[in-house]
Amino acid sequence: MAGGAREVLTLQLGHFAGFVGAHWWNQQDAALGPRTEGDSSPGELCPDVLYRAGRTLHGQETYTPRLILMDLKGSLNSLKEEGGLYKDRQLEAAVAWQGKLTTHREEEYPKNPNLQDLLSAEGVLNTDGVWRTRPIQNGKENSIRVWSDFLRVHLHPRSICVIQKYNHDGETGRLEAFGQGEGILKEPRYLEELEDRLHFYVEECDYLQGFQILCDLHDGFSGVGAKTAELLQDEYSGRGVITWGLLPAPYSLGEPQKNIYRLLNTAFGLVHLTGYSSFVCPLSLGGHLGLRPKPPVSFPDLHYDISALGGFPTPERPNVPSCPTRQATLPFHCSAILATVLDTVTAPFRLRSSMVPIAHLADLLSFSGRKVVTAEAVIPFPLGPGQSLPDILGQLGGTTPWTPLSACGDSAGSRCFAQSVVLRGIDRTSHTSKLNPGTPLPSALHACASGEEVLALYLQQQHPRVLSSSHLLLTPCRVAPPYPHLFSSFSHKGLALDDPPKGAAVQSIPVFGALRSSSSLYRTLGDLAEELARLDLRRWASFMDAGVERDDMEELLQDLHSLAQCYQEGNSLSN
Numbered sequence: 401m402a403g404g405a406r407e408v409l410t411l412q413l414g415h416f417a418g419f420v421g422a423h424w425w426n427q428q429d430a431a432l433g434p435r436t437e438g439d440s441s442p443g444e445l446c447p448d449v450l451y452r453a454g455r456t457l458h459g460q461e462t463y464t465p466r467l468i469l470m471d472l473k474g475s476l477n478s479l480k481e482e483g484g485l486y487k488d489r490q491l492e493a494a495v496a497w498q499g500k501l502t503t504h505r506e507e508e509y510p511k512n513p514n515l516q517d518l519l520s521a522e523g524v525l526n527t528d529g530v531w532r533t534r535p536i537q538n539g540k541e542n543s544i545r546v547w548s549d550f551l552r553v554h555l556h557p558r559s560i561c562v563i564q565k566y567n568h569d570g571e572t573g574r575l576e577a578f579g580q581g582e583g584i585l586k587e588p589r590y591l592e593e594l595e596d597r598l599h600f601y602v603e604e605c606d607y608l609q610g611f612q613i614l615c616d617l618h619d620g621f622s623g624v625g626a627k628t629a630e631l632l633q634d635e636y637s638g639r640g641v642i643t644w645g646l647l648p649a650p651y652s653l654g655e656p657q658k659n660i661y662r663l664l665n666t667a668f669g670l671v672h673l674t675g676y677s678s679f680v681c682p683l684s685l686g687g688h689l690g691l692r693p694k695p696p697v698s699f700p701d702l703h704y705d706i707s708a709l710g711g712f713p714t715p716e717r718p719n720v721p722s723c724p725t726r727q728a729t730l731p732f733h734c735s736a737i738l739a740t741v742l743d744t745v746t747a748p749f750r751l752r753s754s755m756v757p758i759a760h761l762a763d764l765l766s767f768s769g770r771k772v773v774t775a776e777a778v779i780p781f782p783l784g785p786g787q788s789l790p791d792i793l794g795q796l797g798g799t800t801p802w803t804p805l806s807a808c809g810d811s812a813g814s815r816c817f818a819q820s821v822v823l824r825g826i827d828r829t830s831h832t833s834k835l836n837p838g839t840p841l842p843s844a845l846h847a848c849a850s851g852e853e854v855l856a857l858y859l860q861q862q863h864p865r866v867l868s869s870s871h872l873l874l875t876p877c878r879v880a881p882p883y884p885h886l887f888s889s890f891s892h893k894g895l896a897l898d899d900p901p902k903g904a905a906v907q908s909i910p911v912f913g914a915l916r917s918s919s920s921l922y923r924t925l926g927d928l929a930e931e932l933a934r935l936d937l938r939r940w941a942s943f944m945d946a947g948v949e950r951d952d953m954e955e956l957l958q959d960l961h962s963l964a965q966c967y968q969e970g971n972s973l974s975n
Contacts, residue, residue, distance in 0.1 A: 405448035406609040406757060408749065409601050412469040413625050414616025415568060416648050418547035419731045420683075421614055423739035423883065425465055425553040430878035432463075442874040446752045452604065454556065464556040466605075468597045470624065471560075472575060475568035479548035482557040541705075541884060544732045550882040558597050563590065566620070574620075576661055578668040579947020581623025585631070594628070595635075602636070609749065610640030610678070610758040614742075615669070617645040617682065618662040622669025623947075629676035640758030643677040644742060645669060647684035647807055649696050649734045660940055663691055667932055668948070671959045674771035678762030681773045681915060683741065684807040685734045689924060690931045697803050701896065702779050702886050704733040733884050740877050741777045741805055744913035747822045748871055756820075756869065761915075764869055765818050769966040770917045772925070774811065776802035780887060780909035781823065784896040788834045789826055790845035793858045802914065814920040815969050818867040823855055825876030825894060825910030876908035918967070925964035929957050 412421040432447055447463075454462045544550060546568075563584060566575040575581060585591050602608060611632055615625030625643065632641050647666065666682075666689055673680045685704075687694030748756035756764075765773050778801050783792055800812040831851025833841070841847055848854040851872045859868050876894060879887070887906045891897055894909035937944060937953065944950070 404607065405446050406607045406749070406755060407452075407466060407605040408449050408609060408758065409598070409605075409611050410450065410465065410467045410614065411611060411628060412467065412614045413628060414614075414619065414621035414646070415471055415475055415547065416616050416618075416646050416731060416735065417614040417621070418469065418471055418475070419735035420644075420646055420739050420742065421467075421469070422547040422551040423736045424614075424742055425467075425551065426882060427739060427743050427878045428465070429553045430880050431875070444752060444873050444875045445747060445750045446755075449609075449750045452556070452601070462554070462556075464554055465559065466601055467555065467559045468594070468601070469555070469560050470563060470594075470621075472566045472568040473562055473564050474570075475546055476548050476560070476562065477546050479551070479560075481560045481562050541732055547735075550732070552882065558600050561590075561593055561597065577620050577943050577946035577948075578623040578626075578665050579620075579943075581620035581625070582627050583947050584620075584624055585627035591631075594631070598631075598635070608636075608639060610642070611636070612746070612758070613641065613643040613673075613677070615643055615645055615673070616647075617666045617669045618647050619665055620946075622665040622673075626669060626672035626676070629673055633676045638759075640762055641677045642758055642762070643673045643680045645673065645680055645682040646738065647682060647686060647689075649685040649730055657940075659691055660935065661943060663689075663928075663931060664935075664940070664943055664948075667928055667956060667960065668952075670772065670928075671956055671963070674963065677771065678758060679766040679771050679773050681775055682806040682808065683738045683775055685737060685805065686807045688809070689807045689928055697805065699779055699803055701782055701889060702737070703888060704737060704884070704886050705730065733886070736879075736884050736886070737779065738805065740779055740879070740909075740911060741775055741913055743877055744777065744822050744824055744911045745775060745820070745915050747824065747873060747875075748820060748869065751871070761820060761869075764820060764867060765915060765917050767818070769963070770817060770921075772921055772963065773915050773917050774804065774806035774808050774921065776804050776806075776811065776914045776916060778802060778912035780890060780894050780896070781825065781912045782896045783826060783830060783894075783910060786834070788830050788832060788846075789823075789851055789854050790833050790843065790848065793854065794843040794845050801912070808924040809920055811916060811918045811920040814918045816863045816866045817917040817919070817967075819859070819863065819914055819916045820869045821855070821859060821912075821914045822871045822873065823910070823912045824871075824873040825908065826851065826872070826874070828874060831872070877911045878908050880905075880907050919969045920967075922964050922967035922969070925960055925967070929960035929964065932960070933957055 410421075412418055428447065428450060431445070450466060451463050452466045454464060456462060563575070565573075565584065566580070567573040575584075585594065613625055613629060615621055615628075617625075622645075625645075629641055629643060632639070645666075647662075670680060670682070682689070685696045687697060748761055749758050781792070783789070800810075802811075804810050828851070832848060832854065833846035835841070835846060845854050845857055848857060852870070855870050855872050856868075859866075859870055885905075887894075887909065889897055889900055890906050890909065891900060892905055892907045894906060932953075937950065944953075
């Protein structure tokens with residue numbers, strides 16, 4: 401039992417959700433693990449919110465994610481559906497039959513030999529005080545094909561549910577359309593299996609605060625997510641349900657059917673999920689929800705494998721022609737960044753003290769029908785040696801430091817209605833000004849007596865008269881292997897350095913993350929509806945044949961327009 405913790409049950413639906421989830425659970429596991437020298441855990445986050453204690457049939461104590469995970473046939477590689485922690489004692493039980501016994505075992509999928517270094521690259525603390533590890537070679541990152549290749553966490557036997565009806569690989573038998581996904585949970589086999597797993601986890605909770613769903617939006621899992629959220633609302637009304645709608649980064653122009661399906665799945669998923677969730681937050685490194693591709697987002701101090709994104713022009717490569725997107729390392733890198741955002745913005749409902757329950761967080765962000773919110777982040781937060789929080793925030797001034805991470809465009813210049821902000825990983829000694837007494841103060845931020853005051857004043861300056869919730873945490877975000885090596889100019893504790901030690905491995909970083917409801921969604925949702933209205937549905941009969949009627953399409957457009965109106969500045973609901 402969680403001993404008074406307000407438990408959350410996580411559901412991961414889809415393969416990209418599996419990638420994000422694998423990084424997310426690896427980060428939770430790293431936070432639970434042994435500390436490096438000089439590292440201390442402030443204990444601000446309660447792992448019992450996400451984890452459950454148990455015991456194997458052999459009496460071994462376990463601590464596993466409170467998780468239900470759905471993916472397709474062929475998506476697990478060497479990972480067994482029942483996991484590897486709880487041994488099945490059926491074969492070990494006494495057998496009354498005294499004759500010859502023959503056991504038939506299915507041949508195991510071979511483990512990827514190229515990934516052993518990736519999973520064991522723990523690193524060492526050298527005599528010079530610098531944490532170092534062997535760099536992960538790009539060739540080995542390219543060997544990652546599925547999320548289970550780099551998952552380091554043991555799962556409970558009730559966690560993994562494989563949808564045998566559809567294939568992960570191949571040209572046929574794919575889960576491509578929203579209607580197919582809805583149809584899965586209309587089948588008694590899969591519906592009963594999901595209900596049984598929900599009851600197993602929920603009934604052992606003492607203080608269940610709600611659910612979070614990590615759901616692929618771009619394929620048929622958008623339909624699975626919609627039916628799952630509907631089931632949660634029916635069975636557990638009054639509990640909070642947060643949905644993170646996940647979209648892989650930019651796509652290729654050379655795949656028109658896949659792009660049209662992605663557009664339709666995303667739109668149907670967003671609308672249906674908002675109907676059954678406390679709020680929905682899209683998460684993507686792409687720049688746009690619609691058909692016209694935009695370059696992926698960029699970070700000043702984070703360098704992910706942008707070469708894997710194909711032919712998208714960037715400031716460094718303005719004349720790159722369009723070419724097919726190479727997807728080898730892209731999911732591994734992009735999902736790591738999104739997991740870091742997720743680990744930060746979910747901190748309020750995982751706190752040991754002054755916890756903000758999921759339902760209260762939703763009330764803050766989604767009032768007046770604004771059930772879609774966006775995520776933004778600064779990764780890593782650029783604090784250098786000898787600098788203070790007022791120094792960095794003062795230097796930012798009126799500029800917008802945030803990188804948008806919901807494929808909904810830049811919110812700069814738009815009206816913010818409400819926000820939940822988390823700044824984590826800043827040492828307490830850097831919370832307030834380090835100026836000597838009598839030194840003229842560069843800004844009002846330097847006059848604040850605490851880090852909490854600094855953060856609150858900064859947010860008030862950026863968004864006056866906006867309903868805000870802010871948290872300043874000492875706990876950093878863990879980025880130890882198998883998290884990819886994305887930070888080249890930082891110390892092992894995430895301090896920005898001009899000349900970092902050669903071979904230094906970054907183990908943790910400070911992160912500035914936010915969830916926002918803003919008027920930028922008026923244009924985003926309206927543009928999405930306009931693109932859908934221009935589609936000739938006769939050309940995409942295969943999508944409609946999977947379980948969507950023409951009337952459903954008309955209703956979708958109306959719902960999108962209605963949802964967009966909630967974000968229009970000057971709307972009476974916004975005043």
